[in-house]
Amino acid sequence: MTDLHYLRLLSRSYPTALSASAEIINLNAICCLPKGTEYFFSDLHGEYDAFSYLLSSASGIIRDKIEDLFSRSVSVKEREELAMLIYSPADTLARFRGDLDDEAYDNWCRIAIYRLVQVCKVVSSKYTRSKVRKKIPPNFSYVIDELLHADTEENKERYYEEIICSIVTTGTSEAFIIQFCSLIRECSVDMLHILGDIFDRGPHADRILDELRRFHDVDIQWGNHDITWIGAYLGNQTCVASVLRRGVSYNNFDQLEDGYGINLRPLSMFAAEVYRDDPCERFAPHILDENEFDPVDAALASKMHKAMFIMEMKLEGQLLRRHPEYGLEDRVLLSHIDFSAGTLELDGRTYPLLDRSFPTVDPADPLKLSEEEQELMDRLTASFQHSNLLGKHIRFLLSHGGMYKVVNGNLLYHGCIPMTADGAFESISLDGKYLSGRAYLDALDAKVRAAFYAPAGSMERESAVDLCWYLWMGPKSPLFGKSKIAAFERYFIAEPETHVEIYNPYYTQVQQRAVCEMILREFGLDPAHSHIVNGHVPVKEREGESPIRGDGLLFVIDGGISKAYQRQTGFGGYTLIYNSHHLALAQHKPYSQIKDNPRNSAPSVRIVETVPKRVLVGDTDTGAKLREQISCLQDLLTAYREGVIKEQNE
Incomplete structure (x- = not known):
């Protein structure tokens, strides 16, 4: 049995056998959910505008969800507008407010909210309701939670419609849409990995770090x-x-x-x-x-x-x-x-x-x-x-950063x-x-x-x-x-x-699979199920270089998000996406081109590895921690039932 002193401490959070049992049920259920999407960046070099856009769009993940939902019912133009609304809600709202009269604008907002609800349901479906609630902006927490679930219940159709009508008639549609779009973006990316070089060359590493400090789950490899x-x-x-x-x-x-x-x-x-x-x-x-x-x-x-x-x-x-x-x-x-x-x-x-x-x-x-x-x-x-601000940013780099990280079978380091x-x-x-x-x-x-x-x-x-x-x-x-x-x-x-x-x-040796396998084993990983992700050296794809090395075991994702490198690389950077189905490499256009033509901003995405079966939370590092918690709670439950620890019933 787990150390009795620890169990007594654990009993403060779960004072009865019933509360311990309920948490075991909850954690076992979470292990059966699909793993969230992990998103990898490298060598941002102060390019805040490009980083903010790529993070907001999740490298096309959000656009893919919109296509899945509305490709047969909504025009291409409206699907593009919905994507831009989610990426940049304040700018998009300002544009439509200037183009439409009041009645038309209110109607547009009403339709947009209906569609945002559908998108949010899809991107939040991997999470428990309690996890989604924690992400919901506090000002509209009750309203958003009801919209995400009320229309699935019988006899609530008018209730659901009235919520949306009231949002518009009370004049809060813009604030609501902005916060709802923020929730969609947060639910689209579960974990964010930054593989170094946030600073220098570009104009605003300070704003990037402010953005990272607001993100719910982020790690940094210096x-x-x-x-x-x-x-x-x-x-x-x-x-x-x-x-x-x-x-x-x-x-x-x-x-x-x-x-x-x-x-x-x-x-x-x-x-x-x-x-x-x-x-x-x-x-x-x-x-x-x-x-x-x-x-x-x-x-x-x-x-x-x-x-x-x-x-x-x-x-x-x-x-x-x-x-x-x-x-x-x-x-x-x-x-x-x-x-x-x-x-x-x-x-x-x-x-x-x-x-x-x-x-x-x-x-x-x-x-x-x-x-x-x-x-x-x-x-x-x-x-x-x-x-003062630099001090906060340096402490953040120390608390969330390190020389390397091993996470969900991937080894991350900068150089x-x-x-x-x-x-x-x-x-x-x-x-x-x-x-x-x-x-x-x-x-x-x-x-x-x-x-x-x-x-x-x-x-x-x-x-x-x-x-x-x-x-x-x-x-x-x-x-x-x-x-x-x-x-x-x-x-x-x-x-x-x-x-x-x-x-x-190193930089030539990692072209060999055997060398990448040696590195993975050095960090306790099985090469049959693991990868190396690093940055530092821009991939000159226009000169024939590939971001994929070591027979698919290593990915170099420094592709030129920094404008200083785009003459060498020929494009606007890579991001890596790891969801429950596959590992995908996204190649982006330079942000200057995206800014000038946002409707032609979709990255080129190639799936570099498909997993044999869908990855669940229970298959991840988080799942291993949850199983440890379950084991401790089961010991606490046994202690309650055997009278070793007394329940604290009111």
């Missing part, structure tokens, strides 16, 4: 971009400089200043003064999105970009000197420059520099920040650490499992121990948490915070897995061979 933001919030100045350099270079001023409240005025003043005679042409920002609240002149942004990069190189060199165990002395590039000749020694060769203006660099001590630079970095770091050229797990030194595979990722996960939770000022914390930078771009980092980030070379050296970043052997 990406290397995310980990630098964690390091920046924890006060690592190398990470602060790295994050700001990328933010400035991609014109993300709205996110930095308006979103997170990072005060960039000291940086702009410093850059304008120090680089006033330098056009900084090689540091022109990538303007993929215009700023709404904090527009910055491109010429000034170029100067800010260069100022941040030089400080980043200095701080990076200092960090690498603190950590010779990283083995990256060759990346302390400022120390390899001959400033009088304007050349850089790299890998045994000497290259001329395209830009020789280094007004803040002392050739005698090139890694030392000037007094003004140090004061600026202290102020910028304080701004990161005092950002790679470091490997050798012969296909074995690479053994890597960390804190005096050689680790590989799962043990290495577990140790890194613990180190990231130590960066946040270890005592302030302790060596453990300082070492762990510095490791956040290594995880961003270290060759043995499973979040990165390349020889280097060749940013300095791209800025300062013309020769293209210096720009090459060599990938870890």
